[in-house]
Amino acid sequence: MITLIAALTKDRVIGKDGKLPWDIPEEMQHFRSTTKGGVIVMGRKTFDSVGHPLPNRVNIVISGSVKEIPGCEVFDDVQKALERAKGFHKEIFIIGGSAIFRQTLPLADRMILSWVKKYYPGDTYFPGFDGGEWNVARKEEHEEYDIVWYIRKSIMENINAKRGQPVMASTPFDLGCTR
Ligand SMILES: NC(=O)c1ccc[n+]([C@@H]2O[C@H](COP(=O)([O-])OP(=O)(O)OC[C@H]3O[C@@H](n4cnc5c(N)ncnc54)[C@H](OP(=O)(O)O)[C@@H]3O)[C@@H](O)[C@H]2O)c1
Numbered sequence: 001m002i003t004l005i006a007a008l009t010k011d012r013v014i015g016k017d018g019k020l021p022w023d024i025p026e027e028m029q030h031f032r033s034t035t036k037g038g039v040i041v042m043g044r045k046t047f048d049s050v051g052h053p054l055p056n057r058v059n060i061v062i063s064g065s066v067k068e069i070p071g072c073e074v075f076d077d078v079q080k081a082l083e084r085a086k087g088f089h090k091e092i093f094i095i096g097g098s099a100i101f102r103q104t105l106p107l108a109d110r111m112i113l114s115w116v117k118k119y120y121p122g123d124t125y126f127p128g129f130d131g132g133e134w135n136v137a138r139k140e141e142h143e144e145y146d147i148v149w150y151i152r153k154s155i156m157e158n159i160n161a162k163r164g165q166p167v168m169a170s171t172p173f174d175l176g177c178t179r
Helices: 024-037 044-050 078-086 098-106 154-162 173-178
Strands: 002-008 013-015 039-043 058-062 074-075 092-095 109-118 134-141 145-151
Touching: 002 024, 002 098, 013 098, 024 092, 024 109, 039 044, 039 078, 039 098, 044 058, 058 078, 074 078, 078 092, 078 098, 092 098, 134 154, 145 154
Parallel strands: 002 092, 002 109, 039 058, 039 092, 058 074
Antiparallel strands: 002 013, 109 145, 134 145
16 A cells, blocks of 8 residues: 655645745644654655654655665665565555655555645645545544545445445545555
């Protein structure tokens, strides 16, 4: 299972000047607790903006210019990075940025998107996606953002077909972890 996790505005802004446009500690805590224990895959610029490997996670960085980063595995190709990520048999989280989200969205099974309510200008965007291809499995409202858990419809159809059940419009997100 490959999960994209991001925070974005309604305009799909995710970044400005190499950083997050906002400072929302509670949302950051959600990111940390969700990805803990998993494999995180990121672009080199996102690694630079974080500045260090995140603890208690396998850190994989994609870069054509940098060969080695202490505490991380570096790959010069998205497919190679994902193959390596799968080898750990842990949850795989694509954590950005825009360049990496764009290349991996077609491969994603799930998305965990924090929709930031306020308007923030930016220069980096989450890719557009067809809402018709995704089921909303869960939604959690917060003061500054709403978290929406999406699961690709084709994944739900496969799971339900294996169980001999009809396709549900909305199914608990955890079902997506059963493959
Ligand atoms: N709101 C959120 O959830 C969120 C999450 C993550 C990041 N962000 C923000 O997004 C911005 C960074 O995003 P970004 O799109 O500019 O950069 P990025 O996706 O983090 O990194 C881009 C870099 O990744 C490497 N790369 C990408 N595709 C590659 C490929 N196919 N093969 C080899 N290397 C490849 C290249 O590194 P080299 O140049 O080294 O070759 C490229 O310059 C920042 O503002 C950050 O704060 C926001």
